[in-house]
Amino acid sequence: MKYILFLLLPVFVSAQSSFITQMEYSSQLYKNPRGIGCQHCHGEKGEGRLVAKYIHKKEQKSFQGPQINNLDFAKFYKALNMRKKGMPRYFLTKKEIQALYFYLQSMDKEEVQQ
Ligand code: HEC
Structure with missing residues (x-):
């Protein structure tokens, strides 16, 4: 009987350590989405970001x-499945898009001040 416990213990421990929460998974995917x-x-937090300021044809521009983090899911999903100007294409699965949406929804919604 003691033997069985001894054999099962490593399985139990490794199952515990490979467990990550939905929040950890979503946050990691947001920061490292195969691209x-x-x-x-x-x-x-998905609050928006000024990436660069530059001069083009003597005009001040910004990217x-x-x-x-303020979109409904349908809009968010659609945006990730079409070509966007200035944004890379990711080819994420629906589950991955849901995870990203989950992550952004849990953030506070303050828009960045620029
Ligand atoms: C290189 C910069 C860049 C990266 C990286 C990037 N985006 Fe974007 N994203 C943009 C730009 C620029 C737009 C606006 C495009 C437009 O107006 O057509 C945009 C638009 C969007 C929109 C639509 C917003 C709206 O109001 O319709 C969503 C949703 C979005 N991005 C999600 C993501 C997610 C999720 C990731 C990571 C998987 C990501 N983006 C990575 C630059 C980027």
């Missing part, structure tokens, strides 16, 4: 990622 992390253009 450049969303936070570089949309901010840590920024819009706020994305």
